[in-house]
Amino acid sequence: MFRTPQWLFLVLSVAVMLCLAILTPVAAGPDEPTHLYRMQQIGDGQLLSETVTESWDSLDRTIGHAYTEDTSEKTLTDQGGYIDSGFKQYVSTNYWRLRVQGDKHFAFPFWVDEQRPEDTVSGQKQAAVFSNTVTNSPFLYMPQIIGYKIASVATRSVQWRVVAARIGGVLLYCLAWSAAIAMTPVGKWLFAAVGLLPSILVVNSCVTADTMTIAVCVLFVAAVLRLSLCDKPATWRELIFTGVLGVLLGFVKMTYFPLIVLLLLVPLLNRNMRTCRVAAVWGVSMAVGAACFLLWYAAVDSVNSGLMFARATDPDAQKAFVLSHPWRYCKMLLTLAAGMDVLNVNSYNAVMDQSVRWRASWLAVLLLLIAVCTAVRDFARYSWRKRLCLCGACIGLFVICSVLVATALYMYWDVPGNALISGVQARYFLPILVPLLLAIVALIPPPRQPEVDERYESSALAESGVPVFTVALIIWLVLMMVMFSNLMHFYYGLSLFMVF
Template identity: 30%
Template sequence: MNPPLWGSDEFAHFGRAYAIDHGQIVPREMPDPNGTNFGGEIPTTVNALREYAAEAVATLPEPPEPRVADPGAYAELAAQPLQAPHIEMGFVNTSSYSPIAYLPSVLGLRAAELVGASVGAALATMRLCTLIASTSLVWLGLRALSEHRFKWAVLVVALLPMTVFQASMITADAVTNALALLFSCLFAKAAFLRARLSTWESWTLCATAVALPLAKPTYVILALLLAITPAAQLSLRTPVKYLATVVGAAAFLAWTAVSAKTSAGMHLMRPGVHVSQDDQLQLVLADPIRFVGVLVNTFVQLEPDIVTGMFGTLGNTAVPIPATAVAMCLVAAVVAVGFSEPACADRPRLLVTSAGLVLSVAAIFGALYLEWTAVGHFTIDGVQGRYFLPLAVLALAVYAQLVPLRWQAAPPRSSAVPEKVVVVMVTTALALAALKYWYVLWG
C-alpha cells in the first residue's frame, strides 16, 4: 500500500541500516560544504528511487487527484538491481541510532543481497522482517498477560493505526515501540497487577531494559523502572535486576558518548534555520519564563496535530486517519481499561512510574527543542504524536489505578461483550485508516 521510501524518514532509516549491514556501526562523519554531516554509502539505484520519491512528495497533485501520480515510475525504479555502484549520502538524523533497532532490517537486507534482489524486493523484505520482529515482541508481551484482562488495553495500543504503520516500515521506531511495549507489559504485570513473572518473563524484562535505551536513548528513563520492579514478583535473584539496570544505563551512556557528535549536523535537516544546542540552552537559562511560554504555545498551537499523530498520521505526506477511527480507538481504550482488573501498585511505585512517564515526555520535548527547533522560535518544532507510543501502555496502567472506572467481579461470560467491543473497534479503526490512506494515495 505504501510506495517505497514513503514511510516516515524511511530513506534515512534505510541508509543507517545499509551502513550497519556494511560494517559501519558508529556514526561516520562525511564532508559537506554546508557543515558537519554524517552518513555513508548507498547504492545509486536506491538513490535514484529516493530522488524520485522526494520530488513526488514535494510536488503532490492537487486533490482529488491521487498523491501517487505515476505508479509505473516507481515500479520501474524499484525493478533496478540493488547491487550497484555506491554514492555518498547524508542521513544525520538516523546516524545516532545504535544497531539494536535495525537488526531485523539488516537481516532482511542481507538476505536480499545474497539472492541478488532488486531494490523494490530488498525494501519489501526489510519491511517484512521489521514487521515480523515487531509483531513477535508484541506477542510476547500479550502472552505474558494472557491470564489478565489488562491485555486488552495493550492490544489497543498495539493495533493503533500509527503503531501498525510504523511496524511495517523500515524504521528504528518499529523495534523501539515493540521493545517498550514488551517491557511495559512485563513491568505492569509485576508492579501493577502484582503477578509473579515466570523465569523467561523475568529474564526478558531485564533484557528489554538493556536493549531499550540502546534502541532509542530518549526512553532510558522508562528502562530504569526495572530497578523498582518488586523483587518478590521476579523469578531470579534480586541483584540481577540491579545489574541489568546498571548495564542498560552504562550502555546508554557509552552509546551517547559515541553518537553525541551527530548533533552538530542536525542543522542540515533545517536549511535556512538557525539550529544550535548551545544557543538554545543559553536562551532558556537567560529567560526561563519565556521558555514556559514556549511550552504553552506548543500545546495551544500544535496539540491537535500531536494527538492526531499518536493515533495515525501516515507516511511522508502526513495523511491523518479518519476522525471516526480516532474516536473508535478512544472508545476501545476506555472499554479495555474499564473492564481490566484493578491495578494495585503500591504508592511509591505508582509515584515513581508516573514521574518516569512525565520525565520521558519532558525528555522528548527537550531533545526536540535543543536539536530541532530554531533558536528563539515560539513553539517546539518536530513534536510528533508517534514519539509517545512507547509510553502508552504504562500510562494506561497508571490511569487504570488512578481512575476507578471498572466493571467489578466480571466472570468470563460477562467479559465477552467488552472484549468484542474492543476487537470490533480497533479492527474497524484500522480498516478505515487503511481505506483512507489507500484512497488518498492511489485513488
C-alpha cells in the same frame, strides 16, 4: 484461541501490517529514506557515520533538500555515509514524488508504475547525508537488516529488498507485542488495543527505528508489571530476562532510557522480590544499561542533525537558552502538550501527508475507552497503595520522557531561541503510551463485586465479555477499513469507501 488477547493480536496485526508493508510505496514512511540509508550503512558493516561534504544540488530529492530554499551553490558538510547509488536514487526519487509532487498518484499496485525509476542496486557508492538517523544505534535496525540481507540473496530489486526489510520489522513488532500481552498480569486487552491503533500499525509497517524502540519498551513495561504484581517469587529466567531488557534500554532512542527506573517498583510493590539476588540483578542491569547509554551518547554527541535541513541549529546555544530561561521553556512545553495528540487517535499517521487527517478519531477514542474499562477490573485485587505507587511512577516517567523528547527535538531541530518547539510528532509518545493509560486505569475505583461461587463468577465474566469483545472488534475493523480506504485514495487515487 481468538478469545485470547495475545493470539488475537498476533493474527490481526500480522495480517494488516503485511498488507501495509507491501502496499505502501517505498520512502512513504516517517523519515523512511534516511532510515533506509542508515539501515544499509549498518548492513555494510559501518556502525558509525562519516563526515560528508556535498554540494547542495547533488543532494537533490533527499529529505533535507525538499524543505529548504537554499541555492544549489551551497556546500553542506554533515554526517552520513556512502551507500549504493542505485539504492539511493530509487529511494530519493520516490520520496521526491511523494512529498513534493504529491498530486501525482502511483499506478496500482505500486510496483507496476511505469514512472518508477530504475529498480536495481548498482554496486557503486554515493555520498548521502542523513544526520537525523545516524544517532540511532545499530541495534535498532537488526530485524530490518536481516530481512534486507535475506532478500539480497534472491533479488537486486530495491523495491522488494525494502519490502523484505519492512517484513522483518513487522514480525519483530507483532511477536514482541504479543509476548508483552501474554506476560503482563493486568491490562491485557489494553495492551492489545494500543498495539492495534491505526497509527502504530502504519508507522511500524515501514522501515523505522521506532519498531525496535517500541518493542523493547513495551516488553520491559510488561516484564516489570509481571514481577511487581505477581504474588509468587520470580524465577531466575524472569529476573535475567527483565535485566536484559533493562540493558537493551541503553541502546534504544536515548529519550526513553529513564524507563529503567521502573525496576525500583519491583521490590517496592512485591515483598517476595526484596532479596539480595534481585538487588544484584537489578544493580547490574541498571549499571550496564547506563554504561551502554553513555557510551553511545558519547559516540554521537557531536552530530548536529539540524544541519541536514539547512537550518542554523546549535545544540549548545539551545541548551544555554533552556537553562537561562526555565520558566519560558516550561510555558513552551505546556503549549506543545496542549496541542499534541498524545494518544495517537487524531493524527492519521506520519506515512501520509500532514494535510490528511484521521477521519475516524472518535472510533479510536471509543476503542481505547472500552480497553480502559476492561482493564479496571484487573486492578480490583490490588490495594490502593500499590495502585497509587504504580500510577505515580508511570505518570512521572511519562512526563520525564516527554520532556526529553521535546527538548531533544528543540535542541537539534530549531534555531537558537525559537519561540516554539517544532518537529515533535505524536508517534514519539507510542513507546510510553501504555504506562500513561495504565496510570489512568490505576486511579479508577474498581467496581464492587458480590461474593459468588468462583466457577459461576468466571462463567459470568466470560459471558459478559462477549458483547464487549464483539463491539470492540467491530470498531477496530471499521478503523482498518477507513485506514486502507485513505491509503488507497492518497497513493493510488482509488476511492473505495470514503464515508468518514
